[in-house]
Amino acid sequence: MKKIILLLFCGVFFLGCNPKKKDTAFLVEKRLDSIIANSLKTTNNAEIRLFNADLAYKIVESRDSIKNDNFIDLATAFYELGDTKKYLYLSKKLYKKAIERNDYDGISESAYCIANYFYNEARFDSAYYYFSKSEKSFLRLKDKKVMASYIKNIRANILTFKKDYVGAEKLSIQALKTAKQLKYDLLIYDCYITLGNSLDGLGNYDKAIEYYRKAIETTDNLKLDAQYLNLKAMPYNYIANVHQKKNDHRSAIKIANEALRFDDFKKSNATIYCYLINTSAYSKFKMGDKSSFLQFNETLKIGDSIKNIPIQITSKTYLGEYYIAQKDSLKANYYLKDAREQSHKNNIFEDELKILQLLAQINLNDKSFSNSYIALNDSLQIVERATRDKFARIEFETDEIRTERNSLTLKTAYLSLQRWIIAAIAVFSIAIVILWFMHKSQKAKTRELLLTQEQQKANEDIYQLMLNQQQKIEEGKNTEKQRISLELHDGVMGKLSAVRLNLYALLYKADLIADETFLLQIDEIQAVEEEIRNIAHDLNSNLFSDNSNFIAIVKELFTKIENHSQIHFELKVSDSVNWDLVNNTIKINLYRILQEALHNIEKYADAKNVAVIMTHAKASEINITITDDGNGFDTGQKRNGIGIKNMKIRIQELNGTFDIQSEIKKGTKVNLIIPF
Amino acid sequence: MVVKILMIDDHQGMIEGYKAMLNLNKDKHTIETTEAYNCEEAYAIITNDKYSRYFDIVFLDYSIPPFISQKIYSGEDLGVLIRKYMPDTKIIMLTAHFDTIRLYNVVKRFQPNGLLIKSDYKPPHLIAAFEKVLDGGIYYTPLVSEKLKQPLFSKGMLDSLDRDIIVLLAEGLQIKSIAFKMNVSEDTIKKRKSKIKDLLDIEKGSDEDILKECRALGLI
Numbered sequence: 076m077k078k079i080i081l082l083l084f085c086g087v088f089f090l091g092c093n094p095k096k097k098d099t100a101f102l103v104e105k106r107l108d109s110i111i112a113n114s115l116k117t118t119n120n121a122e123i124r125l126f127n128a129d130l131a132y133k134i135v136e137s138r139d140s141i142k143n144d145n146f147i148d149l150a151t152a153f154y155e156l157g158d159t160k161k162y163l164y165l166s167k168k169l170y171k172k173a174i175e176r177n178d179y180d181g182i183s184e185s186a187y188c189i190a191n192y193f194y195n196e197a198r199f200d201s202a203y204y205y206f207s208k209s210e211k212s213f214l215r216l217k218d219k220k221v222m223a224s225y226i227k228n229i230r231a232n233i234l235t236f237k238k239d240y241v242g243a244e245k246l247s248i249q250a251l252k253t254a255k256q257l258k259y260d261l262l263i264y265d266c267y268i269t270l271g272n273s274l275d276g277l278g279n280y281d282k283a284i285e286y287y288r289k290a291i292e293t294t295d296n297l298k299l300d301a302q303y304l305n306l307k308a309m310p311y312n313y314i315a316n317v318h319q320k321k322n323d324h325r326s327a328i329k330i331a332n333e334a335l336r337f338d339d340f341k342k343s344n345a346t347i348y349c350y351l352i353n354t355s356a357y358s359k360f361k362m363g364d365k366s367s368f369l370q371f372n373e374t375l376k377i378g379d380s381i382k383n384i385p386i387q388i389t390s391k392t393y394l395g396e397y398y399i400a401q402k403d404s405l406k407a408n409y410y411l412k413d414a415r416e417q418s419h420k421n422n423i424f425e426d427e428l429k430i431l432q433l434l435a436q437i438n439l440n441d442k443s444f445s446n447s448y449i450a451l452n453d454s455l456q457i458v459e460r461a462t463r464d465k466f467a468r469i470e471f472e473t474d475e476i477r478t479e480r481n482s483l484t485l486k487t488a489y490l491s492l493q494r495w496i497i498a499a500i501a502v503f504s505i506a507i508v509i510l511w512f513m514h515k516s517q518k519a520k521t522r523e524l525l526l527t528q529e530q531q532k533a534n535e536d537i538y539q540l541m542l543n544q545q546q547k548i549e550e551g552k553n554t555e556k557q558r559i560s561l562e563l564h565d566g567v568m569g570k571l572s573a574v575r576l577n578l579y580a581l582l583y584k585a586d587l588i589a590d591e592t593f594l595l596q597i598d599e600i601q602a603v604e605e606e607i608r609n610i611a612h613d614l615n616s617n618l619f620s621d622n623s624n625f626i627a628i629v630k631e632l633f634t635k636i637e638n639h640s641q642i643h644f645e646l647k648v649s650d651s652v653n654w655d656l657v658n659n660t661i662k663i664n665l666y667r668i669l670q671e672a673l674h675n676i677e678k679y680a681d682a683k684n685v686a687v688i689m690t691h692a693k694a695s696e697i698n699i700t701i702t703d704d705g706n707g708f709d710t711g712q713k714r715n716g717i718g719i720k721n722m723k724i725r726i727q728e729l730n731g732t733f734d735i736q737s738e739i740k741k742g743t744k745v746n747l748i749i750p751f
Numbered sequence: 752m753v754v755k756i757l758m759i760d761d762h763q764g765m766i767e768g769y770k771a772m773l774n775l776n777k778d779k780h781t782i783e784t785t786e787a788y789n790c791e792e793a794y795a796i797i798t799n800d801k802y803s804r805y806f807d808i809v810f811l812d813y814s815i816p817p818f819i820s821q822k823i824y825s826g827e828d829l830g831v832l833i834r835k836y837m838p839d840t841k842i843i844m845l846t847a848h849f850d851t852i853r854l855y856n857v858v859k860r861f862q863p864n865g866l867l868i869k870s871d872y873k874p875p876h877l878i879a880a881f882e883k884v885l886d887g888g889i890y891y892t893p894l895v896s897e898k899l900k901q902p903l904f905s906k907g908m909l910d911s912l913d914r915d916i917i918v919l920l921a922e923g924l925q926i927k928s929i930a931f932k933m934n935v936s937e938d939t940i941k942k943r944k945s946k947i948k949d950l951l952d953i954e955k956g957s958d959e960d961i962l963k964e965c966r967a968l969g970l971i
Contacts, residue, residue, distance in 0.1 A: 575874065
């Protein structure tokens with residue numbers, strides 16, 4: 076008893092627990108959403124944002140089920156606040172979870188974040204890898220084609236860094252196609268830039284400029300973008316650089332200056348300003364304008380202040396070149412060595428190679444520079460090749476997986492088709508079997524019907540034969556009667572007459588004619604003649620008896636039985652029964668019933684007299700009673716003897732009823748009522 | 752006086768009987784008989800010119816073996832023949848048949864001077880008939896007179912064709928056969944049958960019913 080109470084209590088407790096638990100979870104989630112929102116709000120100062128972010132971080136670390144969005148948002152908050160480590164950690168956590176759950180949404184977002192991290196660290200191999208993963212996952216989601224293509228283009232960019240310009244071009248064109256389909260102008264712009272860079276790398280300068288021009292065209296659709304002027308200006312720098320490569324410095328300067336006129340970039344975007352100034356100044360330098368030196372110093376100063384390393388390296392390199400031209404190897408070495416160190420530290424191998432070349436130029440005695448150059452160049456090439464292979468492999472693996480997936484879908488489709496076909500065949504076979512059974516049962520039914528019909532016909536035939544037999548008998552009788560009648564008439568009577576006459580004459584002659592006794596005898600003879608006459612006449616007149624043939628047949632039956640038994644039959648048929656109106660089936664069945672009844676009487680009853688009476692009780696019924704004075708039987712006991720059963724069956728066929736009354740030693744009476 | 756009688760009967764005994772009886776006649780006429788036992792013999796005698804005035808009386812039995820080639824089927828036909836070839840000769844017909852139609856036909860066709868039904872007369876009546884007929888009278892046995900009174904025939908309601916039809920029906924012939932035998936159309940037969948039915952007061956009946964009624968009336 077105690078146990079039961081305890082169980083019940085626990086049950087109630089648990090039931091009570093759950094809703095509360097749910098409430099807590101719900102509340103916590105809402106809290107988390109707002110905390111993260113706070114960490115992202117740009118209107119809050121950094122301290123509040125950081126505080127909120129840390130708080131959210133604690134919650135996220137302590138719980139299991141966090142929404143994807145919360146992960147990403149919190150990571151972004153940390154990134155914006157400068158904590159790239161937490162950014163990477165959170166992204167990687169989500170990534171691992173998402174992989175386990177096949178959560179493509181989670182995978183795509185987290186992989187992108189991780190890739191971004193590596194990209195910013197200039198660890199392009201890892202970035203490329205995670206970008207690939209992210210792109211693949213995005214493609215599995217609905218309506219993420221733009222994102223996927225955007226990432227594709229980033230991958231193309233990475234390939235340009237790795238000098239795989241062919242690969243880059245391929246990817247970028249794919250991305251461009253989707254961007255054009257979806258009319259995403261920013262992505263179109265990016266693709267054109269990437270394509271320009273790729274073709275520039277391949278040495279197809281004219282095509283490169285064409286793409287850059289297209290990029291500039293695209294900015295016409297981006298007028299509403301905050302970065303519009305910067306976006307517009309960048310391609311000009313690229314075009315100017317191409318012209319520089321072509322040694323068309325005049326065009327380079329012209330184009331760079333054209334871009335500088337869009338805006339006061341010195342104030343709005345120092346980076347673009349430096350790029351444009353450096354390009355234009357370098358071309359001026361190449362054309363022999365010594366005033367470019369001042370511009371180099373300007374950009375170096377700005378580059379230092381905005382902590383932009385590429386600009387610093389570029390400016391220092393240009394200054395180096397300038398001093399080489401001025402034959403001031405000291406200043407040249409100063410700037411170049413500085414630039415070399417920077418580029419080496421930051422793994423900007425492109426620039427490092429160029430700087431080493433320049434250093435080797437001015438330090439002819441120092442073989443170290445040229446050696447370093449060669450070494451660097453070689454290793455770069457190896458890396459390049461390896462990267463190309465690696466990236467190709469990543470590409471290939473992605474493709475392979477895609478093909479695998481396709482073939483799998485094909486296989487499943489094929490299998491499901493197979494299954495459908497098998498199901499259809501099964502259903503079809505079952506249908507055939509069912510139809511076959513139905514057909515068979517139908518056949519059986521029709522056969523049954525035919526058989527009943529045949530039996531019906533057989534019954535009628537039998538009756539007809541019986542009638543015919545009876546008729547033949549009658550005909551025979553009639554012929555015989557006629558013959559007898561004729562014989563009597565012609566022969567017997569005539570002769571008797573003759574005898575009478577002769578006798579009379581003889582009596583007369585013998586004088587005995589007065590004797591009454593003799594005359595009496597002669598009268599007697601005449602009486603006989605009359606009798607014969609009547610008999611002959613009657614015979615003739617009874618040629619066609621009044622009885623209908625059915626009764627005749629019944630009488631025949633009686634006669635037959637009388638012939639081989641001691642039974643005497645009496646038949647009474649009411650005149651009101653018109654047998655012509657009774658159909659043959661009823662007649663034959665009646666006959667059989669009578670047969671059966673009389674047979675039973677003969678076998679068991681040991682009767683001496685049997686009376687069969689046929690009447691009409693009602694206009695639509697025939698009553699037949701068969702009464703015998705035999706032994707009788709116990710009706711209670713012998714309910715289902717064969718004889719009675721047969722009679723029952725036949726009566727039922729006629730839709731009639733019958734009952735038997737009997738008492739031991741007092742005879743039996745069978746009553747039949749047949750409707751017709 | 753010698754009375755020459757032609758006796759036509761297929762029973763020898765019968766003729767003996769006649770002869771024996773006639774010899775007992777009152778007037779003590781001498782009876783001289785010529786006998787024919789079937790229609791063929793009778794036909795030969797009757798149609799013989801030698802005998803056209805020879806016989807005084809003919810004793811004619813009804814049922815005698817027919818002479819088919821000359822279409823003599825019974826004494827009735829002979830009677831007609833006798834009237835033709837021996838116009839002055841008197842005929843006494845003796846028959847066992849007593850159905851009205853037959854009697855009526857016989858009377859109608861050749862008006863026998865005497866008509867006796869075999870079982871209907873005592874032997875003395877034979878002599879009486881003989882004497883009466885010889886004197887030129889008519890002698891019918893009572894039954895015959897009775898039968899002849901049958902209105903259906905005496906009033907001419909059923910004529911000879913009707914009578915023939917009834918007889919043939921009694922023999923079991925169908926309409927087709929009757930029409931063929933009587934040489935009339937089947938329609939005629941059908942019309943006659945319905946007339947017969949009407950006269951016999953039978954509304955709806957088969958041939959059997961007609962015959963039943965006729966037998967009841969003793970017509971056949």
